[in-house]
Amino acid sequence: MSSRNLASIALLALVALxxxxxxxxxxxxxxxxxxxxLARYQxxxxxxxxxxxxxxxxxxxxxxxxxxxxxxxxxAAAQSAATQALKNEVADLRAHAGLVxxxxxxxxxxxxxxxxxxxxxSQTGYLVNFEDVQDVVNLLFAQGAEGIAVNxxxxxxxxxxxxxxxxxxxxxGPPFTSPIKVVAVGDRNRMQxxxxxxxxxxxxxxxxxxxxxHLTFLGNPDLxxxxxxxSLQIPHVSPT
Amino acid sequence: MSARPEAARRRSIRxxxxxxxxxxxxxxxxxxxxxxxxxEVERSLVGADATSLxxxxxxxxxxxxxxxxxxxxxxxxxxxLESGQTGAADQVLTDEASRLRAIEGLTPVHGPGVVIxxxxxGLTALDLQDALNxxxxxxxxxxxxxxxxxxxxxxVYQTNGGVTIDSAIVMPPWTISVxxxxxxxGVVADLMTQQLRxxxxxxxxxxxVEADVAIRSVLTEKPFVYAVAS
Numbered sequence: 001m002s003s004r005n006l007a008s009i010a011l012l013a014l015v016a017l018x019x020x021x022x023x024x025x026x027x028x029x030x031x032x033x034x035x036x037x038l039a040r041y042q043x044x045x046x047x048x049x050x051x052x053x054x055x056x057x058x059x060x061x062x063x064x065x066x067x068x069x070x071x072x073x074x075x076a077a078a079q080s081a082a083t084q085a086l087k088n089e090v091a092d093l094r095a096h097a098g099l100v101x102x103x104x105x106x107x108x109x110x111x112x113x114x115x116x117x118x119x120x121x122s123q124t125g126y127l128v129n130f131e132d133v134q135d136v137v138n139l140l141f142a143q144g145a146e147g148i149a150v151n152x153x154x155x156x157x158x159x160x161x162x163x164x165x166x167x168x169x170x171x172x173g174p175p176f177t178s179p180i181k182v183v184a185v186g187d188r189n190r191m192q193x194x195x196x197x198x199x200x201x202x203x204x205x206x207x208x209x210x211x212x213x214h215l216t217f218l219g220n221p222d223l224x225x226x227x228x229x230x231s232l233q234i235p236h237v238s239p240t
Numbered sequence: 241m242s243a244r245p246e247a248a249r250r251r252s253i254r255x256x257x258x259x260x261x262x263x264x265x266x267x268x269x270x271x272x273x274x275x276x277x278x279x280e281v282e283r284s285l286v287g288a289d290a291t292s293l294x295x296x297x298x299x300x301x302x303x304x305x306x307x308x309x310x311x312x313x314x315x316x317x318x319x320x321l322e323s324g325q326t327g328a329a330d331q332v333l334t335d336e337a338s339r340l341r342a343i344e345g346l347t348p349v350h351g352p353g354v355v356i357x358x359x360x361x362g363l364t365a366l367d368l369q370d371a372l373n374x375x376x377x378x379x380x381x382x383x384x385x386x387x388x389x390x391x392x393x394x395x396v397y398q399t400n401g402g403v404t405i406d407s408a409i410v411m412p413p414w415t416i417s418v419x420x421x422x423x424x425x426g427v428v429a430d431l432m433t434q435q436l437r438x439x440x441x442x443x444x445x446x447x448x449v450e451a452d453v454a455i456r457s458v459l460t461e462k463p464f465v466y467a468v469a470s
Binding site for chain 1: 253256259260263264267270290292293296297299300301303304307308309313314315317318321322330332333336337338339341342343344345347348349350352353369373376377381382391392395396397419421422454461462464465466467468469470
């Protein structure tokens with residue numbers, strides 16, 4: 001048998017072996033994740049994606065409706081001083097409620113997942129959670145923030161935080177994951193000093209050491225905040 | 241005589257070469273499927289489990305329902321403004337001002353809800369913040385703790401003297417008055433008080449659902465110094 005023949009046979013054997021390994025791996029993977037389980041999972045993922053699509057569409061429509069209402073109110077206000085006074089009052093209230101886009105000096109805070117410890121097991125301390133974001137937001141509001149947005153989602157007086165490990169849900173979702181960017185407009189110097197204070201945000205700082213959770217911030221003379229684009233309903237509340 | 245075997249040998253080599261290429265192609269195809277399938281499986285297992293997805297779907301349904309109500313409400317406001325009726329704009333603006341003042345905690349409010357009383361020693365700001373988060377998730381629309389109005393942005397802090405809300409210490413027992421959907425809030429309050437009663441620091445944790453909870457505490461509006469509308 002010539003050396004070329006031998007080489008061909010060896011090559012064929014090698015390729016057949018590789019095929020065998022890959023096929024075995026494929027069969028094993030399918031045994032681990034039965035196809036119907038994966039299909040069910042994919043159906044759930046599709047549902048989430050569809051609902052998130054509806055969510056985004058609704059937000060766009062709400063933003064557009066608020067814009068149209070504002071224009072109509074302005075037209076009416078142009079014809080009456082009393083209406084103009086009311087319009088001004090509402091504009092101020094809307095700004096405080098987060099319904100108006102705003103800009104000004106402030107800080108940008110970034111929170112990013114750390115790394116799991118070698119013996120952390122199922123601990124999720126390395127993940128940024130909603131309490132971390134809430135702590136940062138509370139600190140900034142306490143130190144002169146006049147408006148805050150988290151990953152482009154403007155906070156309102158009724159905003160709520162929830163979520164599970166690594167997921168942060170604000171108001172009507174959908175959830176955010178790391179990195180989380182908190183943008184605050186307000187007293188930039190006070191906010192920066194508070195973020196610099198090593199005694200502030202003890203929970204996050206402890207996990208910076210343990211899991212290298214990232215907390216960075218940067219002052220900026222001109223930051224922009226979007227208007228809130230979701231529901232702000234209080235159907236059960238009546239003024240006294 | 242020697243040309244035929246030579247041709248057959250060449251053909252055999254060519255066929256073998258083609259076979260090798262075909263098998264290599266098959267390997268590449270199977271390997272691609274394998275890698276993609278594993279990536280899919282990994283993504284599914286690392287991202288979120290089916291239970292988490294089911295909860296997420298539930299949350300998104302509720303969120304979308306809430307957004308639909310907002311759209312409908314805004315649509316009605318727009319229709320009223322477009323009607324051009326005398327005083328329509330003033331009415332819309334007056335209603336909006338009243339609603340926003342309630343949302344921002346600038347006026348006393350009332351409505352159905354729950355009143356939770358927690359008597360404990362050693363509870364921290366974290367405990368209060370947890371309670372407030374749970375109530376917010378349960379649909380709280382206005383909240384008061386020991387005659388202190390609480391909205392997003394009102395700081396709840398731990399100090400040496402105890403828990404503070406907007407820099408004022410709130411001594412136990414804490415009376416948390418909440419306005420919102422009384423049924424949903426009742427469920428949340430029930431779970432909360434059950435958990436609190438299992439806590440050694442808690443002497444008593446009770447709640448009552450009321451048809452009309454009154455919240456009289458108000459906040460003072462702080463004018464913007466740095467922010468401008470854009």
